[in-house]
Structures are given as structure tokens and as C-alpha cells.
Amino acid sequence: MSRPALLVLVLGFACSGPRKPTPPTNELLVIGYDREPDTLNRFSTHILEDTMICISEGLTVWNEKMEAVPVLAEVVPSPENGLVRVLDDGRLEVTWKLRSGVRWHDGEPLTSRDVAFTVQTINDPSYNPESTEGFDLIESVATPDDLTAVVTYKRIYAAYQDQFWRGALPQHVLAGKNLNAFPEYDRRPIGTGPYRVEEWRTGEYLLLTRNEDYWRGAPAIGKLLFRFIPSSNTRMNQLRSGEVHVVDNVPLDKVDELEGIPGVEVSRTMGNSYAHVALNLREVPAFRDLRVRQAVAHSIDRRAIAEDVLEGVVKVVDSVIQPMSWAFNPGVTAYGYDPARARELLKEAGYEDRDGDGIVEKEGVPLTFAGTTRSGHAEWEMVLQVLQAQLKDVGIGMEIRNYEPTLLGELWFSGKLPFFLSAWTLPADPEITLFYASDRTPPRGRNIYYYENEELTRLLYSSDQTVDRDKRKALLFQAQEILAREVPEIPLYNRTIVSAFPKTLRNVKPNPTNAGLFWNVHEWELGAPAVDR
Amino acid sequence: MAAYVAGRLIRAVPLLFGLSILIFALVHAAPGGPLTVYLSNPNVRPEDIARLERLLGLDRPLYEQYLGWLSAFARGDWGFSYVDGRPVLERVLERAGGTLELMGSAYALALASALVLGSLAALRPRSIADSLVSGASIVGISIPTFWLGLVLQLVFAVELRLLPTAGRMGVAGEGRLAHRVLPAATLSSFYAASWIRYIRASLAATLARDFVRAGRARGLSETRLLVRHSLPNALFPLVTVLSLDFALLFSGAVVTETVFAWPGMGTLLVDSVYRRDYSVLMAILMVGSVAVVVSNLAADVIYGWLDPRVRVARSEAA
Numbered sequence: 092m093s094r095p096a097l098l099v100l101v102l103g104f105a106c107s108g109p110r111k112p113t114p115p116t117n118e119l120l121v122i123g124y125d126r127e128p129d130t131l132n133r134f135s136t137h138i139l140e141d142t143m144i145c146i147s148e149g150l151t152v153w154n155e156k157m158e159a160v161p162v163l164a165e166v167v168p169s170p171e172n173g174l175v176r177v178l179d180d181g182r183l184e185v186t187w188k189l190r191s192g193v194r195w196h197d198g199e200p201l202t203s204r205d206v207a208f209t210v211q212t213i214n215d216p217s218y219n220p221e222s223t224e225g226f227d228l229i230e231s232v233a234t235p236d237d238l239t240a241v242v243t244y245k246r247i248y249a250a251y252q253d254q255f256w257r258g259a260l261p262q263h264v265l266a267g268k269n270l271n272a273f274p275e276y277d278r279r280p281i282g283t284g285p286y287r288v289e290e291w292r293t294g295e296y297l298l299l300t301r302n303e304d305y306w307r308g309a310p311a312i313g314k315l316l317f318r319f320i321p322s323s324n325t326r327m328n329q330l331r332s333g334e335v336h337v338v339d340n341v342p343l344d345k346v347d348e349l350e351g352i353p354g355v356e357v358s359r360t361m362g363n364s365y366a367h368v369a370l371n372l373r374e375v376p377a378f379r380d381l382r383v384r385q386a387v388a389h390s391i392d393r394r395a396i397a398e399d400v401l402e403g404v405v406k407v408v409d410s411v412i413q414p415m416s417w418a419f420n421p422g423v424t425a426y427g428y429d430p431a432r433a434r435e436l437l438k439e440a441g442y443e444d445r446d447g448d449g450i451v452e453k454e455g456v457p458l459t460f461a462g463t464t465r466s467g468h469a470e471w472e473m474v475l476q477v478l479q480a481q482l483k484d485v486g487i488g489m490e491i492r493n494y495e496p497t498l499l500g501e502l503w504f505s506g507k508l509p510f511f512l513s514a515w516t517l518p519a520d521p522e523i524t525l526f527y528a529s530d531r532t533p534p535r536g537r538n539i540y541y542y543e544n545e546e547l548t549r550l551l552y553s554s555d556q557t558v559d560r561d562k563r564k565a566l567l568f569q570a571q572e573i574l575a576r577e578v579p580e581i582p583l584y585n586r587t588i589v590s591a592f593p594k595t596l597r598n599v600k601p602n603p604t605n606a607g608l609f610w611n612v613h614e615w616e617l618g619a620p621a622v623d624r
Numbered sequence: 625m626a627a628y629v630a631g632r633l634i635r636a637v638p639l640l641f642g643l644s645i646l647i648f649a650l651v652h653a654a655p656g657g658p659l660t661v662y663l664s665n666p667n668v669r670p671e672d673i674a675r676l677e678r679l680l681g682l683d684r685p686l687y688e689q690y691l692g693w694l695s696a697f698a699r700g701d702w703g704f705s706y707v708d709g710r711p712v713l714e715r716v717l718e719r720a721g722g723t724l725e726l727m728g729s730a731y732a733l734a735l736a737s738a739l740v741l742g743s744l745a746a747l748r749p750r751s752i753a754d755s756l757v758s759g760a761s762i763v764g765i766s767i768p769t770f771w772l773g774l775v776l777q778l779v780f781a782v783e784l785r786l787l788p789t790a791g792r793m794g795v796a797g798e799g800r801l802a803h804r805v806l807p808a809a810t811l812s813s814f815y816a817a818s819w820i821r822y823i824r825a826s827l828a829a830t831l832a833r834d835f836v837r838a839g840r841a842r843g844l845s846e847t848r849l850l851v852r853h854s855l856p857n858a859l860f861p862l863v864t865v866l867s868l869d870f871a872l873l874f875s876g877a878v879v880t881e882t883v884f885a886w887p888g889m890g891t892l893l894v895d896s897v898y899r900r901d902y903s904v905l906m907a908i909l910m911v912g913s914v915a916v917v918v919s920n921l922a923a924d925v926i927y928g929w930l931d932p933r934v935r936v937a938r939s940e941a942a
Contacts, residue, residue: 111785112785127895129707129708130708130709137661137662137664137665216675217679219662219672219676219679221662221665222665222668223672224665271709272704272708272709272710273709274708274709274710277708277709292887293715293718293719293887294718294719294722294886294887294888294891294892295791295792295793295885295887296791296795298795316795318791318885319885320790320791320885321882321885321891321894322770322882322883322885324774324777324883325774325777325789325790325883325884325885328774328777328778328781328782328789328790329781329789329790331782332781332782332785332789334781334788334789334790495898496898497654497655497656497660497661497898497899497900498654498655498656500656500660500661500663500664501655501656501660501663502655504663504664534669534670535669535670
């Protein structure tokens with residue numbers, strides 16, 4: 092390099108001065124996103140929905156209050172509006188009326204044949220969708236006209252309202268294609284949504300651009316740029332430097348770092364997700380004794396975890412169904428923090444520290460087991476350490492053994508974890524049978540507690556086959572009470588969803604379900620810069 | 625020379641073959657598999673998993689899977705990703721550029737700073753400059769890459785706002801050089817720090833040798849003595865280190881790319897490990913193995929090219 096050239100370069104850097112990051116405007120909103128989608132096909136993906144929901148819409152969506160509201164459907168079918176009928180032979184018939192005038196991004200109209208095609212595709216054994224839930228119960232789909240799809244289930248399926256939350260696949264584009272690997276659609280899907288894909292640069296970002304012909308009117312924000320930033324520290328740094336404008340699902344251990352970033356609004360929403368400890372009755376025989384399970388519950392100071400460890404970001408919960416659900420039972424039995432009672436219960440169950448090593452034992456066998464959570468998940472690793480100390484306090488020995496996600500998945504879904512701290516986002520429909528029915532132990536379900544209770548099982552299956560919401564609610568209330576009293580699982584706290592976005596961004600309605608922050612992105616709009624509080 | 629290189633390349637084939645068996649075994653020995661992710665959906669039934677395994681050939685005995693992979697790989701067919709169904713070759717190639725750009729920049733930066741600082745320290749042994757450089761190199765070797773990356777982000781991107789925090793370029797492809805500064809500095813720090821120590825030691829020893837004293841006696845300028853005579857001799861033993869470290873740089877790139885959201889093979893490797901994307905993992909690890917073999921060979925060839933004595937010794941031995 093010649094000397095003048097070098098001089099120019101050095102001067103250039105020096106004079107360029109502080110960079111001015113692009114402020115959020117209606118032209119461009121930059122989102123710091125924690126991972127890259129595998130595919131944008133909503134039925135195939137294993138990644139959360141945020142990017143896809145901007146492109147492909149459901150027939151319904153859950154709103155910020157977790158109610159199913161119609162999107163591509165005219166109305167949400169229900170027995171009250173006559174669109175849901177239980178047939179004499181026990182089958183269920185659900186009629187979906189599609190909105191007229193909705194067009195795919197390529198201009199073709201959305202029709203009931205797309206709905207029928209979607210069901211047929213999901214049930215085709217050569218396709219590997221992420222989930223076949225409910226679809227496998229569908230017997231037939233009739234399409235009497237362009238905007239009516241009549242779906243008949245082999246039996247009553249209580250979660251019918253949520254059947255098409257992922258929307259429909261465009262038949263005119265996908266008929267006859269191998270959907271397991273169809274990059275043309277996976278990377279640039281045809282949807283009906285407010286945005287379409289402009290560019291997906293692998294490993295870097297996904298750029299979405301406004302659908303000018305959107306059926307609800309073109310959205311206010313021209314472009315959405317999802318930058319893939321796997322490191323949460325880096326995401327926070329980018330938010331602080333103003334390079335990204337929106338960060339959703341802020342890790343709970345990073346919330347305090349968000350305070351005081353100028354122009355950034357931090358919202359906290361209850362999520363349909365709760366942290367809990369699963370006790371495995373098969374792996375730890377001591378857990379088969381209710382008194383031992385109660386003792387474990389009494390030894391945990393959940394308030395201290397919520398208030399001190401997680402700095403008040405989360406709220407303690409007692410039930411497996413979360414407060415925003417219509418099926419939530421607020422009055423279940425709760426075992427509060429009471430170490431003295433825990434020691435008593437252990438003693439009643441025959442566990443005492445006779446050898447003075449600080450750990451109780453029965454017939455010479457000490458009450459010890461391995462506790463597990465996902466390694467690298469700062470929040471859970473921290474909470475598990477606190478649990479270890481609290482259990483130790485009443486004489487229960489827990490050795491921490493954390494695993495990376497894939498290995499953890501293997502152990503989890505084969506039911507081999509003795510004491511497991513985790514959280515999951517529940518479906519909006521409170522179907523919990525899979526987790527607690529006696530016959531749903533792995534591999535047939537998620538009863539990783541190996542907890543068996545005939546009455547509970549009966550209640551859960553009845554709920555799944557009940558269309559009447561009040562009756563279903565009564566059944567689920569009883570089920571929640573049994574679970575709370577019998578504690579095969581100890582609910583710890585509701586997992587708050589923390590989102591950070593510009594103060595000037597209007598109409599953001601954070602959503603407790605995995606429809607995510609972007610479910611109403613078509614309403615978003617950047618207003619005049621607000622004066623900082 | 626050509627015969628020597630050809631001989632070395634032929635000998636590399638069984639080595640790579642053995643490595644491929646080892647890598648295949650290791651990749652498949654990790655618990656879980658490409659289908660574990662399907663289990664996270666509670667409604668996936670065991671029969672669904674069995675059907676998928678059959679469909680993807682994952683139910684066949686491991687040696688059969690290996691032979692299938694090997695024969696395809698040898699023919700240039702790298703298979704398809706288990707994650708997104710795209711061709712593996714396409715997925716690896718679109719990331720290779722990013723990694724080479726980052727590694728190349730970091731390598732050049734490390735070499736330049738090590739040469740300047742190492743020489744500075746060697747020329748003034750036990751001076752303040754020497755102590756500072758040696759101290760800095762110990763710090764540079766000890767600091768974890770990810771931590772250094774985050775601190776650089778905080779200082780230069782968040783506080784001073786001089787450089788972008790992460791990514792490879794802006795949306796319009798702008799600012800590529802500015803985007804490269806922090807990741808390249810982060811990745812180069814460990815290598816610069818360790819090379820400084822080699823260069824300092826080697827140059828100090830060279831400067832004490834007779835030919836330097838003789839040159840000085842003949843009236844050569846100190847600059848000429850350093851640049852034309854001492855440094856080339858001092859760098860000689862470093863050729864091996866420098867060549868081998870180029871392949872090793874990749875391991876640092878994995879961490880650096882993750883911290884800086886840099887679209888390279890490192891981030892692809894991490895993602896593929898988590899998803900157990902066997903075909904992509906095999907491809908990246910084999911590319912890495914070839915790179916190590918080639919950089920070893922390059923070290924020998926460059927050495928022989930620089931030092932005729934090595935060539936003579938080789939031809940005599942042969």
C-alpha cells in the first residue's frame with residue numbers, strides 16, 4: 092500500500108467519528124433474533140414462529156389474552172355459532188368459513204381446497220411435519236364451495252379451534268412436491284401474510300418486505316430485518332449500541348442489563364410457560380412416597396427464587412395450567428416453604444440422618460439423586476444450584492448433572508432424569524393428558540414422572556373429549572387439584588416473557604403463547620420520537 | 625520436489641481415510657441424533673421416529689451407513705443436510721468464504737503485530753518496551769476469546785460507537801472492513817501473543833550470532849541488518865509454527881464467529897453439533913482434516929524452499 096493511500100485510510104477512520112446507527116423508522120425495523128430458522132415452512136419448522144407468522148397466517152391466532160381469534164377464517168367455529176356439531180355416531184364435524192378476498196403472495200386466491208390439501212399433506216406418510224396433532228384424527232375434509240371446508244374428526248377432539256393455527260399450504264404451489272426438502276418454498280414461502288421474503292442470507296439475516304396487497308391493508312413498516320445473533324451478550328450489546336431495535340425473549344438473567352437504555356421500552360408479560368421440577372418415581376423409589384414428594388416441595392423457597400435469584404421478574408405459580416388460561420384453577424393446594432415441616436414429613440416417611448453426614452437415610456440408603464437442567468441456560472443453572480442448597484438444608488442430597496440440549500432431549504423423552512428442572516410453553520388449549528395420564532409414560536407420552544393415578548387419567552381423557560367448555564373446565568379444575576396435591580411435579584414460577592422494543596413503536600401487544608411478539612405485526616407503526624421518561 | 629510433494633499427497637490418503645472412520649465414529653457416538661429434535665414435539669410417536677429413520681437410512685447398521693457416505697463422498701456427493709434438506713456442499717461453500725475472510729484477516733493482523741512487537745522486544749531486551757510486550761503477550765495468551773470479544777464490543781461498539789458490534793456487513797453489503805475489525809482483532813489476539821514470544825526468542829538468539837556481528841563490523845546499517853539479515857534467519861524456525869497455526873486458527877474462529885454472529889463455518893459447525901446434522905458435520909470435519917494435512921505439507925514445502933539444506937537431506941535420504 093502506498094503511503095498516501097495508507098494516510099487516507101487512517102484519516103478516513105479517524106474522521107468517520109462515532110457511527111450513527113439507523114434509528115427505528117417505518118422504513119426499517121431491525122430485530123436481534125437468537126437463532127436462524129431451519130425452514131420457513133410453518134408445518135416443518137422446529138424453531139419458534141416469529142419470522143414465519145409475518146409471512147404465513149393461520150386460520151386463527153391466539154391474541155394477547157390467549158383467546159383464539161379469527162384471521163383467515165371468518166369466525167372461530169364453536170357449538171354456539173353452529174359451526175361445530177357432534178354427530179350421532181360420536182364423530183365431530185367442524186366447519187371453517189374462510190374470509191373472502193384473501194390472496195396468496197402470488198395473487199392466487201386462498202380457497203378451501205388449500206385447507207383440504209393441507210390436511211392431506213400432513214397426513215401423507217412421506218412428509219415429516221413438526222406435528223400431526225389433531226390431523227391424524229381427521230377422517231375427511233369436504234369443500235362444498237371455495238370458502239367452506241368441512242372437517243370431520245373420527246371422534247371428539249376438544250382442541251379443534253387450534254387445528255389450523257399454522258394456516259394452510261398453497262396447493263397451487265406445492266401439489267406433487269416433496270415437502271421434506273423443497274428449498275424454493277422453504278426459503279421463500281408463499282403466504283397470505285403482511286410480509287414476504289426479500290432476502291435470506293444464511294447465517295446473517297432474513298429481510299422481509301411489506302406485502303403491498305395485504306388483505307388487511309399494507310402494513311406501516313416497510314421492512315423487517317431479522318438478524319441472527321446467537322450470543323445473548325452480543326444481542327444485548329447490539330440493543331445498547333442501537334444497531335438492533337427489537338429483542339424478544341430476553342433471557343431472564345439479562346433483564347437488569349436492559350434498564351436505562353434510552354428509547355427502549357421493556358415489557359414483561361406472563362407467558363404460557365412455567366418452570367418446574369419433575370420428580371421421577373421410577374428412577375427414585377423414595378419419590379413414590381407422597382410424604383417425600385411433599386417434603387421436597389416444602390423445602391423449596393420459591394419466593395426467594397422469584398424475588399432474589401430472578402430479581403422479581405417472575406411470579407410463583409402453584410398449578411400446571413397458567414393464569415391466563417380459561418382453565419386455570421386459582422385455588423389449588425400449595426405446599427409453601429416450610430423446612431421444619433419438610434423434616435417432619437421425611438421423619439414420618441422413615442428418613443432420618445442417623446450417621447450425621449447431613450443427609451437423611453432409610454434402612455441405610457441415603458436420600459440422594461441427580462438433579463438436571465439444560466447446561467448453558469444461565470437462569471436454570473442458577474435456580475438448580477439454589478434448589479440444591481435448599482434441599483441440602485432439610486437433609487436431601489442432590490448432585491447436579493446438567494446436559495447439553497440434544498443429549499438432554501434423549502434422556503428427557505426416554506424418562507431417565509430423576510429430578511429435572513425445566514420449562515415448556517404449553518399449547519393454548521389446555522390439553523395436558525400427554526404429560527400426566529397413567530398410560531402416557533415414555534415413549535407414548537411425556538409422563539416422565541411415571542406417576543399413575545386412575546382418577547386423574549379419567550378426568551384428563553374426559554376433558555379431551557368434551558366440547559362444552561364449562562364441563563371441560565370443571566374436569567380440568569379437578570385434575571389440577573390432584574396434581575397440586577400429589578406433586579409429581581413442583582411448579583416453581585411462571586416464565587415471564589421479556590421483550591425490548593422502541594418506545595416509539597405503537598400497537599405492540601406481547602403474546603403469552605408461542606405465536607410470539609410478531610402476531611399482530613401488521614398493526615405496528617412507529618410514531619414520532621417520544622420524549623424519554 | 626514435485627515427486628516429493630506427490631509422495632506426501634499419496635501418503636495423506638490413508639491418513640484421511642483413517643480419520644474419516646474416526647470422525648464418523650465420534651459423530652455417531654454422540655448421544656442423540658438428527659431426529660432427537662422431533663422428540664421435542666410431544667405428539668411424535670415412536671412409530672413416527674422409526675418411519676423417519678427408515679426414510680433417512682438411519683436404521684441401517686453403522687458400517688453400512690459409513691460405506692454409503694464414503695462412496696458418495698469420494699464421488700463428490702456430500703449428501704443433504706438433515707436440518708434443512710439442502711445439499712451439504714452448498715451449505716458449506718456459502719459459509720467457507722466468511723471463515724476464510726475472517727481467518728485471513730486475523731492471520732495477517734497477528735503476523736504483522738507479532739513481527740513488530742516481537743522485534744521491538746528482541747532489539748531492546750529487558751527494556752520497558754520488552755517488559756510491556758512480554759506482559760501483553762502473557763495477557764493475550766490467557767484471555768478467553770469470547771470474553772475479549774465481548775469487551776471489545778462494549779468498548780468500541782457500545783461506548784465509543786466506532787465500529788459495528790457484530791455481523792459481516794450491512795444490509796446493502798456496506799461496511800465490510802469495519803465489520804471485520806473487532807472479530808479479526810479478537811481471533812488474532814491469542815496467535816499474535818504466542819508468536820510474539822517465538823519471534824522475540826528467536827530474534828534475540830539470531831542477533832547474538834557471529835554473522836550479525838560481522839555485518840555490523842562491515843558497516844551495515846542497523847535497519848538493513850535487522851530486515852535483510854536477522855529477521856529472515858530468525859523467522860526460519862517459525863515457519864512450522866506459522867503454517868500449523870493456520871489450520872488451528874479454525875478452532876478459534878468457532879468461538880469468534882459465535883460471539884460476533886459471523887456467518888462462517890464455525891457457527892455452522894456449532895449449529896450442526898447441536899442438531900446432530902451428521903452429513904454437515906462430516907463435511908466440515910473432513911474439510912478441517914484436509915486443511916491440517918495440507919498446512920503440514922505446506923510447512924515442509926516452504927521450509928525446503930527456504931532452506932536448500934533440507935532439500936539436499938531429503939534427496940539423500942530418498
